Amino acid sequence: MLMKTIVRLYDHWYYGRPYAKFYKISYLCDCLPMQNINISLKSRNKLYELFVCTQEIQKQLGELNRRFVDLCANCEGKCCRHKSTDWYFTVIDYWLRKDGSYHIDKYSKLERRYWYQFISPKLIDFFRNSAIQNNNHLDYLEGKCEYIKEDGCNLAPQERPIKCLLHYCKILKDNMDYDFKKSHAKLVNELYNNSYGVFKILRKESGYSPLYGWIFLLLTK
Ligand code: SF4
Numbered sequence: 001m002l003m004k005t006i007v008r009l010y011d012h013w014y015y016g017r018p019y020a021k022f023y024k025i026s027y028l029c030d031c032l033p034m035q036n037i038n039i040s041l042k043s044r045n046k047l048y049e050l051f052v053c054t055q056e057i058q059k060q061l062g063e064l065n066r067r068f069v070d071l072c073a074n075c076e077g078k079c080c081r082h083k084s085t086d087w088y089f090t091v092i093d094y095w096l097r098k099d100g101s102y103h104i105d106k107y108s109k110l111e112r113r114y115w116y117q118f119i120s121p122k123l124i125d126f127f128r129n130s131a132i133q134n135n136n137h138l139d140y141l142e143g144k145c146e147y148i149k150e151d152g153c154n155l156a157p158q159e160r161p162i163k164c165l166l167h168y169c170k171i172l173k174d175n176m177d178y179d180f181k182k183s184h185a186k187l188v189n190e191l192y193n194n195s196y197g198v199f200k201i202l203r204k205e206s207g208y209s210p211l212y213g214w215i216f217l218l219l220t221k
């Protein structure tokens with residue numbers, strides 16, 4: 001009983017909490033008035049450094065996550081069938097990749113619901129183009145991510161939205177031993193910390209106080 005409680009607290013602290021906080025910083029970034037702002041060169045360079053580091057973390061997580069392929073196949077990718085692609089892709093992904101090494105040159109044909117879908121380049125189309133380059137047939141079906149196929153996600157781990165690599169369901173967590181979980185959770189937390197770095201840059205560029213969102217984040221259980 002005591003052991004179960006300790007495991008639950010560990011999982012909550014190292015997986016549940018970063019995921020919940022990521023939601024909040026995405027929301028806070030979405031609320032910043034970034035549309036008309038030219039980001040300074042210094043901040044762009046910082047964003048690029050975070051982008052490179054995030055790519056590396058995503059790659060490493062992808063390697064570790066290989067052991068979950070059968071579990072996710074048995075579950076038929078339930079968590080990827082929750083909402084359409086643009087729900088998984090956040091404003092943090094957008095700003096991280098905006099000056100990244102990917103060439104993004106098309107506009108989204110999806111319904112534009114968020115402000116970052118109105119400005120070019122569109123990361124949503126980066127995902128779209130990436131799958132086309134991999135010769136994958138794209139079926140856009142409302143209500144599930146278009147990159148989920150019978151053999152799992154069609155995107156390389158470093159191409160996936162951050163949210164996808166921060167989410168670990170109970171099935172996966174129950175299938176990690178302590179040593180694995182320790183190194184895995186460390187990467188998950190680094191991924192969150194990088195996302196928080198993006199939030200701090202955007203907050204500063206918007207001219208908002210360093211206290212913006214502070215209480216909101218502090219109250220995250
Ligand atoms: S992460 Fe969990 S919910 Fe999502 S597909 Fe894998 S086993 Fe299913």
Ligand code: SF4
Pocket residue numbers: 079080088145146147148149152153154155160161164
């Ligand atoms: S991008 Fe991949 S991992 Fe993320 S929701 Fe879509 S299919 Fe799932």
